[in-house]
Amino acid sequence: MTDRMTDQTVAIEIAPEMWVPATRDGAAAEYIAAPSLTFWQDVRKRLWANKPAMLGLGFIILLVLAAIFGPMLSRHTYFEQDLKLSNVPPLFQTYAVTDSAGATTRFFFNSGNLNLYEVTPSGEVAGLLRPAKKDLIKKQQQFKFGDREVVLDTAKQQLSFADGAALAPGGWQWNMSNLLGTDQLGRDVLARQLYGARISLTVAFVATLVNFFIGVFYGGLAGYLGGKADTIMMRIVEVISTIPLTLYVILIMVVFNSGFLSVVLAIGSVYWVDMARIVRGQILTLKQQDYVAAARTMGASTPRILVRHLLPNSVGPILVTLTMLIPSAIFIESFMSFIGLGVTPPEASWGTLTSEAVETLRAYPYQLFFPAAAISLTMFAFNFLGDGLRDALDPRLRT
Amino acid sequence: MTAYVVQRLLLMLVTLFAIITLTFFLMHAVPGGPFTSEKMLQPEIQAALNAKYHLDDPLWLQYLNYLRGVLSLDLGPSFKYAGMSVNEIIAEGLPVTMKTGALALICVVALGVPLGIVAALNRNRWPDTLVMVIATIGVAVPSYVIATVALYVFALRLGWVPTFGLDDWRGYFLPVFALSGFWISFIARLARSSLLETLQQDYMMTAKAKGLKRGTVLFKHGLRNSLIPVVTVLGPVVANLLTGSFVIEQIFALPGIGRHFVLSITNRDYTAIMGITIFYAAVLMVMIFIVDMLYLVLDPRIKYRADAK
Numbered sequence: 001m002t003d004r005m006t007d008q009t010v011a012i013e014i015a016p017e018m019w020v021p022a023t024r025d026g027a028a029a030e031y032i033a034a035p036s037l038t039f040w041q042d043v044r045k046r047l048w049a050n051k052p053a054m055l056g057l058g059f060i061i062l063l064v065l066a067a068i069f070g071p072m073l074s075r076h077t078y079f080e081q082d083l084k085l086s087n088v089p090p091l092f093q094t095y096a097v098t099d100s101a102g103a104t105t106r107f108f109f110n111s112g113n114l115n116l117y118e119v120t121p122s123g124e125v126a127g128l129l130r131p132a133k134k135d136l137i138k139k140q141q142q143f144k145f146g147d148r149e150v151v152l153d154t155a156k157q158q159l160s161f162a163d164g165a166a167l168a169p170g171g172w173q174w175n176m177s178n179l180l181g182t183d184q185l186g187r188d189v190l191a192r193q194l195y196g197a198r199i200s201l202t203v204a205f206v207a208t209l210v211n212f213f214i215g216v217f218y219g220g221l222a223g224y225l226g227g228k229a230d231t232i233m234m235r236i237v238e239v240i241s242t243i244p245l246t247l248y249v250i251l252i253m254v255v256f257n258s259g260f261l262s263v264v265l266a267i268g269s270v271y272w273v274d275m276a277r278i279v280r281g282q283i284l285t286l287k288q289q290d291y292v293a294a295a296r297t298m299g300a301s302t303p304r305i306l307v308r309h310l311l312p313n314s315v316g317p318i319l320v321t322l323t324m325l326i327p328s329a330i331f332i333e334s335f336m337s338f339i340g341l342g343v344t345p346p347e348a349s350w351g352t353l354t355s356e357a358v359e360t361l362r363a364y365p366y367q368l369f370f371p372a373a374a375i376s377l378t379m380f381a382f383n384f385l386g387d388g389l390r391d392a393l394d395p396r397l398r399t
Numbered sequence: 400m401t402a403y404v405v406q407r408l409l410l411m412l413v414t415l416f417a418i419i420t421l422t423f424f425l426m427h428a429v430p431g432g433p434f435t436s437e438k439m440l441q442p443e444i445q446a447a448l449n450a451k452y453h454l455d456d457p458l459w460l461q462y463l464n465y466l467r468g469v470l471s472l473d474l475g476p477s478f479k480y481a482g483m484s485v486n487e488i489i490a491e492g493l494p495v496t497m498k499t500g501a502l503a504l505i506c507v508v509a510l511g512v513p514l515g516i517v518a519a520l521n522r523n524r525w526p527d528t529l530v531m532v533i534a535t536i537g538v539a540v541p542s543y544v545i546a547t548v549a550l551y552v553f554a555l556r557l558g559w560v561p562t563f564g565l566d567d568w569r570g571y572f573l574p575v576f577a578l579s580g581f582w583i584s585f586i587a588r589l590a591r592s593s594l595l596e597t598l599q600q601d602y603m604m605t606a607k608a609k610g611l612k613r614g615t616v617l618f619k620h621g622l623r624n625s626l627i628p629v630v631t632v633l634g635p636v637v638a639n640l641l642t643g644s645f646v647i648e649q650i651f652a653l654p655g656i657g658r659h660f661v662l663s664i665t666n667r668d669y670t671a672i673m674g675i676t677i678f679y680a681a682v683l684m685v686m687i688f689i690v691d692m693l694y695l696v697l698d699p700r701i702k703y704r705a706d707a708k
Binding site for chain 1: 418538548661667
């Protein structure tokens with residue numbers, strides 16, 4: 001045993017000044033090296049350092065700005081229809097035909113509805129090209145460009161000149177008149193998307209706010225009153241939480257008929273149970289604190305103690321619950337709209353946009369992409385922000 | 400324990416009563432009767448219809464009759480499908496919904512929990528990252544988007560599975576996948592974070608220090624304790640799988656209860672809406688009750704008491 005230890009012992013040189021006894025300095029011991037942070041400064045610092053959460057927050061801010069100002073800046077409105085320009089894709093392959101007089105026509109072929117559309121040099125869609133002759137038996141359409149003739153074979157989806165030579169595509173072009181294309185009624189997808197963001201976000205925020213007020217009021221009251229009142233109020237919450245709430249949102253929608261206001265009402269009046277539970281739990285622990293006793297001895301009224309002392313101190317968990325409620329409200333709204341109980345057309349929300357896109361999925365699968373991406377990215381953003389907030393507010397993770 | 404179970408059962412009855420009452424009066428608050436349509440009925444026919452379905456009775460009598468009906472498990476006739484009762488509608492749709500729902504639940508547990516465990520045991524290594532990325536996508540993308548995209552890719556483009564119906568066993572793949580996708584992700588995330596927390600507990604170190612085998616430590620001490628939060632959410636999971644079936648059955652054209660429910664909403668078939676809602680609520684409450692009883696088996700620390708004061 002000793003042999004092994006001596007084998008491994010390494011001589012360490014220690015400088016002589018290291019052996020000098022340390023001086024005790026009273027002032028130095030009192031010195032606080034790190035700046036002292038309040039709870040909220042600390043939370044802000046940690047949230048700031050959390051990259052996914054900040055990314056989520058940035059996305060949400062951009063989204064809100066886009067939802068507010070986007071529809072104002074857009075050239076199109078969400079309800080304006082142009083059936084001649086329906087289902088135009090955002091990106092297409094153009095063809096060019098020059099006749100003997102030298103006039104060039106640019107156009108693209110929409111494989112979904114088998115139409116040719118004329119395109120201006122700047123990339124705007126000028127309009128539908130009418131075939132000069134339709135041959136339904138051969139499934140061919142003839143188009144005349146000056147003295148040149150182009151044959152569209154709708155079965156093979158091929159374009160060729162009258163002599164049989166195939167037309168060569170002239171490169172990809174982004175649709176400059178409708179940046180994200182148009183839907184089945186020829187409405188601009190971008191404008192509808194922005195308007196949909198407006199509706200979806202408004203529904204989510206307002207419904208969450210309604211939930212917030214009901215939940216905080218109910219939970220705060222139950223927690224503060226305690227005793228019999230608390231037992232009864234929490235029993236009611238227990239009963240409500242065993243009811244499948246989605247069904248009740250649907251029932252309320254059936255009663256009030258679909259529309260913006262009833263969506264908000266239905267979602268807002270149903271999902272406050274979690275909030276009530278959390279607020280109650282917070283209040284129950286907080287009301288034992290000395291400062292509440294102090295406030296009461298000084299004659300503060302119950303509402304004042306509740307609003308000024310108890311609620312501000314339970315703001316952390318409330319905030320986390322709120323950030324988690326918003327995405328679920330967006331989810332529920334889109335779910336409702338999807339089964340046909342959401343906002344009424346021509347109004348649009350992300351849910352109605354998705355369900356409209358699903359109707360034309362077979363011919364235009366790309367139309368599903370934009371609303372689905374919008375919902376999913378928003379979900380990501382709120383989830384990341386919520387997770388970040390929860391971590392930042394968790395005192396156990398404090399450094 | 401017995402007192403607790405009795406109390407829970409009583410509470411369930413109260414809840415069911417509240418649900419029936421709420422649903423009944425909500426449905427009767429809808430403007431217009433069940434036979435209001437574009438085509439005006441002659442007053443005599445209207446009166447005859449009302450008399451046949453007892454709609455000319457005072458509201459309280461209708462309510463009592465309905466309550467009596469529900470208690471004897473009779474949910475009344477459907478107003479839109481002539482000659483069909485709500486019971487028959489439910490009986491027709493139930494097997495389909497139950498089959499897809501049960502398969503989805505099995506998927507959720509059989510995939511979600513192992514994924515979460517793999518992620519937790521490989522914390523901050525590639526399996527963890529992979530599982531978390533998939534789980535985050537699964538939580539963020541709505542089920543109907545997953546369903547339609549899967550339908551387009553696997554059924555329309557690749558032709559691997561039928562586009563609708565359940566005649567072929569392959570028809571189950573997509574609906575079950577779309578139905579369980581969100582909850583697999585959710586459970587995986589939950590199991591991961593819960594297991595990570597358990598692994599840091601002192602008793603885990605004690606178990607390791609006692610010299611127990613790694614497997615024993617992990618399964619007997621770690622997993623069993625970390626699965627409690629997972630079991631807690633299984634009740635709501637069942638609830639959501641059932642309500643999620645509204646959209647999924649619609650997309651895949653499955654003749655389940657969810658589809659009947661959505662159809663009865665678009666048809667404004669009030670007795671069907673009412674009956675299916677009550678049926679759903681009853682099923683869900685029973686499920687949640689079963690899940691709560693499961694805790695007892697899983698966690699001996701939990702002792703249910705009837706509100707001891």
